[in-house]
Amino acid sequence: xxxxxxxxxVIGTRRYSSWSMRGWxxxxxxxxxxxxxxxxxxxxxxxxxxxxxSPSGLVPYLEHRGHQxxxxxxxxxxxxxxxxxxxxxxxxxxxxxxxxxxxxxxxFRSLRQIMPMNLGRHAPGLGRTREAxxxxxxxxxxxxxxxxxxxxxxxxxxxxxFTAADAMYAPVVARFLSxxxxxxxxxxxxxxxxxxxxxxxxxxxxxxxxxxxxQLAKYxxxxx
Numbered sequence: 001x002x003x004x005x006x007x008x009x010v011i012g013t014r015r016y017s018s019w020s021m022r023g024w025x026x027x028x029x030x031x032x033x034x035x036x037x038x039x040x041x042x043x044x045x046x047x048x049x050x051x052x053x054s055p056s057g058l059v060p061y062l063e064h065r066g067h068q069x070x071x072x073x074x075x076x077x078x079x080x081x082x083x084x085x086x087x088x089x090x091x092x093x094x095x096x097x098x099x100x101x102x103x104x105x106x107x108f109r110s111l112r113q114i115m116p117m118n119l120g121r122h123a124p125g126l127g128r129t130r131e132a133x134x135x136x137x138x139x140x141x142x143x144x145x146x147x148x149x150x151x152x153x154x155x156x157x158x159x160x161x162f163t164a165a166d167a168m169y170a171p172v173v174a175r176f177l178s179x180x181x182x183x184x185x186x187x188x189x190x191x192x193x194x195x196x197x198x199x200x201x202x203x204x205x206x207x208x209x210x211x212x213x214x215q216l217a218k219y220x221x222x223x224x
Contacts, residue, residue, distance in 0.1 A: 005033050006033045007034040008037050009034045009063075011039070011060050012040070012041045015119050015219075019059060020060045021171050022167055024203065026075050029162070029167065030082050032079065060075060062078070072168070073102065076167070093158055100142050111175065117171050118219050119204055120215075121178050133181070144184070157190075166194060170197075173191045
């Protein structure tokens with residue numbers, strides 16, 4: 001008999017759910033033994049099954065060893081209590097990582113709305129509004145300054161290790177790969193490194209294997 005999992009992680013459609021991707025990456029980086037429960041997102045933005053499964057009515061939602069954790073940053077901090085290496089070891093770098101992760105969590109609304117994550121879509125040039133470009137400029141500044149100061153010894157924001165900060169920006173990378181805004185050469189290299197990271201590659205593979213009837217017209221056909 002297979003041993004029972006120590007909990008569950010509730011996520012939405014992998015093709016679209018950027019916040020689910022963040023939470024899933026944190027949980028897998030920490031090696032938590034949890035069952036994955038995927039709930040297809042509804043087209044109207046309100047998915048009844050998610051409201052029933054999650055205290056906040058949103059995904060991701062983690063149950064682990066009796067703990068209930070929702071919101072991606074809270075899941076990151078919970079996982080880092082188990083595996084501290086999810087954040088950089090040095091306190092100065094760790095403060096930077098938490099700051100840029102929090103900025104991602106709270107900001108870049110225009111980018112998220114105008115360039116929705118769709119891992120099966122390739123639409124170069126769409127969504128280049130002034131507001132989205134301003135968000136992209138700020139993101140590139142974050143990446144450049146962080147890598148210059150802390151990441152010289154590897155391909156990720158803080159060097160050789162893929163951290164919670166990289167997990168927070170992984171769905172941004174997915175957007176950039178789909179919509180191909182104008183990026184610096186350094187940003188394109190960073191995007192390629194994130195896309196090639198094994199857990200990110202595994203998320204893409206699972207997303208592309210989802211049933212076609214889970215796809216939503218508003219994400220597949222919007223003119224952006």
